[in-house]
Amino acid sequence: MAMTEAWRAEAQTIYVCSDSLGDTAEAVVQAAIHQFDMRRVHIVRYAQLRTEDEIRDVVETAERSGGFIAYTLVQPELREMMKVESIRRGVRVVDIMGPMMQAFIDTFHGHPKRQPGLLHTLNDEYFKRVDAIEFAVKADDGRDPRALLNADIVLLGVSRTSKTPVSVFLAHKGVRVANLPLVPEVRLPGELRQIPRERIVGFTMRVDNMIRIRSERLRHMGLPMHAQYADRRRIEEELLYAETVVRDLGCPLIDVTDRAIEETAQKVLELVKVSRLEQRL
Numbered sequence: 001m002a003m004t005e006a007w008r009a010e011a012q013t014i015y016v017c018s019d020s021l022g023d024t025a026e027a028v029v030q031a032a033i034h035q036f037d038m039r040r041v042h043i044v045r046y047a048q049l050r051t052e053d054e055i056r057d058v059v060e061t062a063e064r065s066g067g068f069i070a071y072t073l074v075q076p077e078l079r080e081m082m083k084v085e086s087i088r089r090g091v092r093v094v095d096i097m098g099p100m101m102q103a104f105i106d107t108f109h110g111h112p113k114r115q116p117g118l119l120h121t122l123n124d125e126y127f128k129r130v131d132a133i134e135f136a137v138k139a140d141d142g143r144d145p146r147a148l149l150n151a152d153i154v155l156l157g158v159s160r161t162s163k164t165p166v167s168v169f170l171a172h173k174g175v176r177v178a179n180l181p182l183v184p185e186v187r188l189p190g191e192l193r194q195i196p197r198e199r200i201v202g203f204t205m206r207v208d209n210m211i212r213i214r215s216e217r218l219r220h221m222g223l224p225m226h227a228q229y230a231d232r233r234r235i236e237e238e239l240l241y242a243e244t245v246v247r248d249l250g251c252p253l254i255d256v257t258d259r260a261i262e263e264t265a266q267k268v269l270e271l272v273k274v275s276r277l278e279q280r281l
Contacts, residue, residue: 019074151176155268
């Protein structure tokens, strides 16, 4: 039984259990957490569960801490043990996979394979995601201008407009994303002009938010708070330059202020899809 912690905090505890890796259950838990004002939540993941004794141990631990359990168990005996033990010890459990599998059975009269980890089977989609992630790392922050030509999407924006996290998020969906920082003093790579505009999306942000984010970055790095990096006039200059570049390229511009990474990524996909449809019309 492997146990990993998503983060530590002296707070409420949620236990994620799986007879595979537990990624699916944790992703659902993380999505739910974002709907609540709960910053002090401790997620503990139990992966590769194989025995009923392991289930008993997890439920007992959850009882002591006062937390609840979210699980994705496909082995019938483990699912049954989780239900029995949770009732016996009065622990709240959430079955992530069960209702969905039952819907398939009831509606389509199918029979589940009951094999843990099928989502992570090495298939074409898996290798596509791996390739996209490797590409995102290689093409991050304008590191390799030639990579821009091979990207499905190119993100432009000044520093701290969430280009890298959005690139990585999209990479996990199998999208090859390159991102390029826009700096007034740095010449744009020639490759940028060779990319179809429908593949390019620009990011911007409100000045006050940018000041706050960059100031926090300076504090975290132990640098002077009055550095030009967080200066209002400098930021206004950079943002104006970025907007000019994006307008000149004829590509859309997203204001990422207060947007979640997932929300921004979805907006990028929508814009690129619309642009490509218009291109074909």
